[in-house]
Amino acid sequence: MTDPLKALRTPITPADPDPIFAARLRERLRRALLGPTGTTTGDSMSFTSTGTSSAPTSAADQTEAEARVHSLTPYLCVDDGPRALEWYARVFDARPRREPVMMEDGRVGHAELAIGDSVLMLADEWPELELLGPKTRGGPSQSIYLTVPDVDTVVGRAVAEGAELTRPVADQPYGRNGVIIDPFGHRWMINSPPAPPTGPRHGDIAYASLRLPEVDQATAFYGSVLEWHFATESTDQGRQRQVEGLPHQRIGLWGGQDHRTLFLCFAVDDVHQAVERIRSAGGEAEEPHEAPYGQVSMCTDDQGMIFAVYEDPDKAPAASARPPVPPLRASAGEISYVTLEVPDSARARAFFGTVLDWRFIPGRVPDGWSVQIDQGEVHPMTGMHGGHDRPTVVPVYAVDDIDAAVSRVRAAGGTASDPERRPYGTLAECVDNQGSRFYLGGD
Structure with a gap:
């Protein structure tokens, strides 16, 4: 029978090791032998006598x-x-x-x-x-x-x-x-990389206006709750107010409106092209006209939601040439999130996907959707939810102290739920003293 251990008696032929491997091994051994007591080979972290690691100290x-x-x-x-x-x-x-x-x-x-x-x-x-x-x-x-x-x-x-x-x-x-x-x-x-655009991108919300019955009543309420300050001059026979001092957003109030909602104006790269898309998708759009801030068109989608699109004359390069932009963190008093409540989400997704190049990702609730564009999330962050009687946009306002803000809502004549911790932050559901729904959001 063949001896199974015969291979063990085969003479061993020495071989030169790879010189780079040998050099690295030699260096690791040198560090282990000559370095401070307790230093581990291949690691610059040292250990104390108690076994805990000490932070690196050398450059x-x-x-x-x-x-x-x-x-x-x-x-x-x-x-x-x-x-x-x-x-x-x-x-x-x-x-x-x-x-x-x-x-x-x-x-x-x-x-x-x-x-x-x-x-x-x-x-x-x-x-x-x-x-x-x-x-x-x-x-x-x-x-x-x-x-x-x-x-x-x-x-x-x-x-x-x-x-x-x-x-x-x-x-x-x-x-x-x-x-x-x-x-x-x-x-x-x-x-x-190119500098991120300083203004809104194609598909972003460039302006928001809270529409409700009484603008003076709203001025007092939101001035108290969100500490908004308003421009001294009003427009359109006193029905409009502009919020001043917000670092990232343009927000206004518009009175004389029966339907309580947040009116949105979206930035587009080409307002004339956007108008053609809106009409082709079944919506309505006025011919663009010049405004102090650019060319704007008042529009209605195919389910009755009123909105606007505008083109900034000093806009950044086209969306396809822009880098991804991280979402701006909303400052206190600004909108951190909006939800488009729509009757039929499939129709709304098709419409705004065509008009604004929006993409939709399933959300946490049934028929809920997160809205994105090629450069990331829409600013402010935007969602959509289907199954509602009529289109309504509901905002979330960022606050530094949500408990104090909830108290201010109640003191000003509105209603507010107790703040509730969610996976994405702390929220309180509120209604102002004219019946407009909104949320307060904190960390």
């Missing part, structure tokens, strides 16, 4: 805490490692994440640099392992995409430090961009 530790290795991390091969470490530090503000592993012949075996919140790894060429940089191989085979706050400054600094400019900095639909080849042969696409 290198702090850099390592800020930047991390992501799912995909560039690892460059360069023809002069020490010079590359200095060059990337000067040009890209790269910071050493830890001490580089240096080989006995002076080559960089492994180094890590923090650039922003990411890590760049690099090592010198290893011809014996067929690891060669782009200059040795005849040119780059990939590009590295780097986002910086000021692309002009970074590209200018790179060229001054010996980089080759292959694409001058210029504005592109996705941002301001330039391309360089660094002294080690690597191609960098350096980009600064």
Whole structure:
């Protein structure tokens, strides 16, 4: 019978380890043996005698805490490692994440640099392992995409430090961009994203007006509850009031209205095109006319909801050229959320999807929908709910102290439920002293 242990008696042939692996292992052992007592290999966190971890204290530790290795991390091969470490530090503000592993012949075996919140790894060429940089191989085979706050400054600094400019900095639909080849042969696409638009985007709510019977009564109520301040001059025979001092939103009051609702004016990129869409979708729209703030058209959707669309003459670039914009956090007294209550949500989604390019995501309640546009959530955040007798828009107003605001509602003649904690914040359901429904929202 064949001896099953015969393989164990086969002579072992020594093999040279991978030099980079050996260098890294040697460095980890050196740190473990020469570092402070209790230091763990491969980790810069130290431990006290009680076993609890202490916060990083050195600049290198702090850099390592800020930047991390992501799912995909560039690892460059360069023809002069020490010079590359200095060059990337000067040009890209790269910071050493830890001490580089240096080989006995002076080559960089492994180094890590923090650039922003990411890590760049690099090592010198290893011809014996067929690891060669782009200059040795005849040119780059990939590009590295780097986002910086000021692309002009970074590209200018790179060229001054010996980089080759292959694409001058210029504005592109996705941002301001330039391309360089660094002294080690690597191609960098350096980009600064465009500034977010300062005004409302296509599909955002640009103006809201609370419609109710008595404007003077509403002025007193909301001035007390939301601490609104109003313009000294009114318009349209005293039926209109404008709220002053809100940092992000334009809100008004409009009296003489039987149907208590929030009237919305939506920003569009092209008001004439929007009017055509409204009519094609079964709604009604007046011919646009000039107003102090732009061209506006009064409209009605195919279920009777009155609204407006307007085009700002000083509008930002078209929506397709804009970057995603995070929702603005509503300040106290501003609208943090609106709900479009509609009879038939399917018809309303089809209508506003056509007119405003809205997209809809199922919400937490039956026939409830969250509204989004290509750049993220509509500002202010907007939802839709079906199954109502007539179209009505109900706002949520942000307040700093919801308990105090609820007390003010009751003292001013309105009604308010006790604040209730929800997954998305604390809400109180309210009705003003003219029968208009609204919510108060807090953290």
